[in-house]
Amino acid sequence: MDGPRAPRSDELDSLLDLLSATWPHFARRYTERELRSRIRRPVHRRYARIIVEDGRVVSNIQTIHNRVSIYGSPFKVASIGGVCTREQSRNRGLAGTILQHCLDETTARGARLLYVSGGRGLYRRHHCVDAGPYLHVELTPDSLPPPTSSATPRRVTADDWPTLARLYQAEPSRFVRTADFLARTCFWWDETRPEMWLVESSGAPVAYLITAPPWGADPADPTRILGEYAGSRAAILDSLPAILQATGAARAKLAIPAHDRAFLHLLSSLGASPAPATLFGHTIRLLNLPGLMRDLRSHLAALLPRADLRQLSFDQQGTTCLFACGDQRAEFDLADAARIVFGAPDAPQLPGDLARALSPVFPLPLPAPGLNYI
Ligand SMILES: CC(C)(COP(=O)(O)OP(=O)(O)OC[C@H]1O[C@@H](n2cnc3c(N)ncnc32)[C@H](O)[C@@H]1OP(=O)(O)O)[C@@H](O)C(=O)NCCC(=O)NCCS
Numbered sequence: 001m002d003g004p005r006a007p008r009s010d011e012l013d014s015l016l017d018l019l020s021a022t023w024p025h026f027a028r029r030y031t032e033r034e035l036r037s038r039i040r041r042p043v044h045r046r047y048a049r050i051i052v053e054d055g056r057v058v059s060n061i062q063t064i065h066n067r068v069s070i071y072g073s074p075f076k077v078a079s080i081g082g083v084c085t086r087e088q089s090r091n092r093g094l095a096g097t098i099l100q101h102c103l104d105e106t107t108a109r110g111a112r113l114l115y116v117s118g119g120r121g122l123y124r125r126h127h128c129v130d131a132g133p134y135l136h137v138e139l140t141p142d143s144l145p146p147p148t149s150s151a152t153p154r155r156v157t158a159d160d161w162p163t164l165a166r167l168y169q170a171e172p173s174r175f176v177r178t179a180d181f182l183a184r185t186c187f188w189w190d191e192t193r194p195e196m197w198l199v200e201s202s203g204a205p206v207a208y209l210i211t212a213p214p215w216g217a218d219p220a221d222p223t224r225i226l227g228e229y230a231g232s233r234a235a236i237l238d239s240l241p242a243i244l245q246a247t248g249a250a251r252a253k254l255a256i257p258a259h260d261r262a263f264l265h266l267l268s269s270l271g272a273s274p275a276p277a278t279l280f281g282h283t284i285r286l287l288n289l290p291g292l293m294r295d296l297r298s299h300l301a302a303l304l305p306r307a308d309l310r311q312l313s314f315d316q317q318g319t320t321c322l323f324a325c326g327d328q329r330a331e332f333d334l335a336d337a338a339r340i341v342f343g344a345p346d347a348p349q350l351p352g353d354l355a356r357a358l359s360p361v362f363p364l365p366l367p368a369p370g371l372n373y374i
Helices: 009-022 025-029 032-038 042-047 094-108 158-169 233-247 261-269 289-295 297-303 306-311 334-342 352-358
Strands: 002-005 048-053 056-070 073-085 113-116 133-139 152-156 173-176 195-201 204-212 223-231 251-257 275-278 283-286 312-317 320-325 328-333
Touching: 002 094, 009 025, 009 032, 009 042, 009 048, 009 056, 009 073, 025 032, 042 048, 042 056, 048 094, 056 094, 073 094, 073 289, 073 297, 094 113, 152 158, 152 233, 158 195, 158 204, 158 223, 195 233, 204 233, 223 233, 233 251, 233 261, 251 261, 283 334, 289 297, 289 312, 289 334, 306 312, 320 334, 320 352, 328 334, 328 352
Parallel strands: 073 113, 223 251
Antiparallel strands: 002 048, 048 056, 056 073, 056 173, 113 283, 133 251, 133 275, 152 195, 195 204, 204 223, 312 320, 320 328
């Protein structure tokens, strides 16, 4: 067994062969030429982690390094996707070996948290948990009132990202992105056939939303998933009937992070009753609790009295996390610590003074992967 390691340039075709054998729809979505050119993106050459046997890539995990900003406090995160092992090599621990390697490597590179595009046993055995509290709502043109503003949507392309970026920059919880980030992400970033809509009012951009058919569905599927949005929530709702009509879709499914109270308030005033859920298909893995809390110190300072701030401390030994407030200490494994920090229906309770001191802070508002999905 050779690896886990980055692929050499002459192994990229073998990596592509593994990815295409695992997800045959890549060959339907992209031309052979597109595939061969996209797999040569630097992100695959540098941050794919592979195992090679008999000269063939037999197992792979793609990693991407990013930063997230919560109310202006940035911290490093990583994401993994493209997790696959050749059929005849499965159940020998290859993906588990690469995953452990990625956890060690991303932690050493300073990432505080890992986004994982899946929730199977492989990930849960490595302390991945359902990602943050969300509310799901389904909207049809009939359930939406007539637009209350002159906001109009128009279809844009990935080349228009710099226009959308100004709206995204104003989001309180977001990924830190560069203007060219879509060209630097992994090759399948647009495999869900995202439809990008800029919403304008009197010619000025006020919101955008990105819709797509459900994963794996036919493009003619009458459902649209809201994959990402930014800007005025009222303008988003005003433009939704026109977007559904333009795409021939009958309904939109929205997963709204529980911290987006402005959007949830608007939806409830329409009579919609969003149902509690988690972000479908994704889990998260806490990597470094004390590092995360250190990076968020200015956010904590904005929310907590100085006396509490001085008393709070966080530590981590292996997969055990320690929360302390003065003399009161509580230990949790990484999975439960992630549930406490980012919120989950099954999160354990912090005891007494710790719960009181940290209640203004937790759950932290984590951004949805959106266009950072891999
Ligand atoms: C998912 C996939 C990558 C796993 O690859 P693999 O090399 O067989 O993985 P491993 O041998 O490390 O683990 C296989 C299973 O054994 C389990 N396992 C490994 N060691 C174990 C142990 N000591 N005790 C109990 N279970 C164990 C793993 O948790 C995993 O469970 P899961 O199938 O419920 O996820 C592979 O099945 C695949 O390519 N599937 C198709 C693509 C896919 O679905 N990718 C994941 C997208 S989210």
